[in-house]
Amino acid sequence: MSLFDLSGKSALITGSTKGIGKAIAEQFAVHGARVTISSRKPGPCEEVAGDINARHGDGTAIACPANISSKDDLQRLVDETNSAFGKIDVVVCNAASNPYYGPMSGINDEQFMKILSNNIISNNWLIQMVAPQMIARKEGSIIIVSSIGGLRASTVIGAYCISKAADFQLARNLAAELGPHNIRVNCIAPGLIKTDFARALWENPDQKEAREAETPLRRIGEPDDIAGAAVYLASRASAFTTGQTIVCDGGVTI
Numbered sequence: 001m002s003l004f005d006l007s008g009k010s011a012l013i014t015g016s017t018k019g020i021g022k023a024i025a026e027q028f029a030v031h032g033a034r035v036t037i038s039s040r041k042p043g044p045c046e047e048v049a050g051d052i053n054a055r056h057g058d059g060t061a062i063a064c065p066a067n068i069s070s071k072d073d074l075q076r077l078v079d080e081t082n083s084a085f086g087k088i089d090v091v092v093c094n095a096a097s098n099p100y101y102g103p104m105s106g107i108n109d110e111q112f113m114k115i116l117s118n119n120i121i122s123n124n125w126l127i128q129m130v131a132p133q134m135i136a137r138k139e140g141s142i143i144i145v146s147s148i149g150g151l152r153a154s155t156v157i158g159a160y161c162i163s164k165a166a167d168f169q170l171a172r173n174l175a176a177e178l179g180p181h182n183i184r185v186n187c188i189a190p191g192l193i194k195t196d197f198a199r200a201l202w203e204n205p206d207q208k209e210a211r212e213a214e215t216p217l218r219r220i221g222e223p224d225d226i227a228g229a230a231v232y233l234a235s236r237a238s239a240f241t242t243g244q245t246i247v248c249d250g251g252v253t254i
Contacts, residue, residue: 003237007032010085011234012077014068014126015095017044019195020145023223024092024230029056031231036081038066039095068095068122069114078129087137090234091130093123094145098160098197112159119163123170127185131178140183143233144171145226148189148249164189168245175243184242188229191249193221216251 011028015021017039025035029052037049045063052061064080066073081088097118100111127142134140149157150164168187175185192198192211212218229246232238247253 004231004235005032006090006231006235009033009089009234010035010081010087011090011092012036012038012081012088012126012130013092013094014038014066014077016092017041017048019197020190020193020223020226021092021094022048023227024094025061026052027224027227027231028090028234029060031235033090033234034059034085035061036064036077036084037061038064038077040067041065068126069097069118071125074122074126075129078126082133087133088130089134089139090141090143091126092143092145092230092234093126095122096145096160096163096197098157100159101156103155104158107159115159115163116166119160120166120170123167127174131183134183135178135181138182140178140181141234141238142171142174142178142183142185143230144185144187145230146171146187146189146245148191148247148253150189151247151253171245172243179242184233184238186233186238186242187245188226188233189245189247189249190226191215191221191247191252193223193226195223211252214252215249216254219250221248221250 011033013021013025016025016037028035037045042065045065049061049063062084064077066077100107144167146167147164149161154161171185171187229248
């Protein structure tokens with residue numbers, strides 16, 4: 001059996017109708033997992049789940065729209081995944097918000113609170129909803145998609161960076177708490193990835209060229225670059241890895 005085999009595993013991935021989340025869901029399915037596709041709108045969820053089922057067989061994916069800012073939505077997401085697959089082995093907290101682009105001096109309280117709530121508190125809600133069954137089975141993997149923004153200062157996405165730094169510590173705290181139950185909690189910190197979410201950072205050709213020039217691999221990332229790290233963290237290959245942050249940024253932070 002491959003160390004990266006996910007056969008028999010069930011994974012719940014938030015924000016999985018496009019970009020990084022979609023790539024993670026697709027690669028999990030390739031490696032044998034059943035997956036729950038979730039984002040706010042039903043249509044995109046059903047489309048992505050349908051595509052995965054068409055390629056990997058009916059029942060590989062289910063669609064369950066949910067708003068991460070709603071605790072009730074997240075509980076329903078967990079309940080529907082359990083109902084469809086009988087268990088949840090892997091949780092990927094990928095969905096996040098960044099409603100403000102500009103200096104910290106210009107952000108209003110509502111924007112700041114939304115970033116902190118959706119990017120930190122919602123992750124903890126979802127993890128706490130799933131942890132009891134993982135504890136009972138003495139097995140599980142929790143993955144938080146953070147950002148290298150949590151490692152560096154920014155003059156335009158500062159509040160987002162604060163939330164992503166907090167995710168690193170959330171993973172460390174939960175890894176210490178859940179480790180005795182054989183549950184692993186880790187972060188992935190992507191650099192600039194070509195997604196709609198990060199469009200403001202790469203769609204300007206001059207800005208993109210400048211970023212590529214300062215990156216040792218001389219390119220910005222693709223969603224599959226992050227999906228590979230997620231497969232590692234979800235699988236037996238990472239059985240002795242917990243509380244860590246895997247930086248996938250083409251070398252830009254070095």
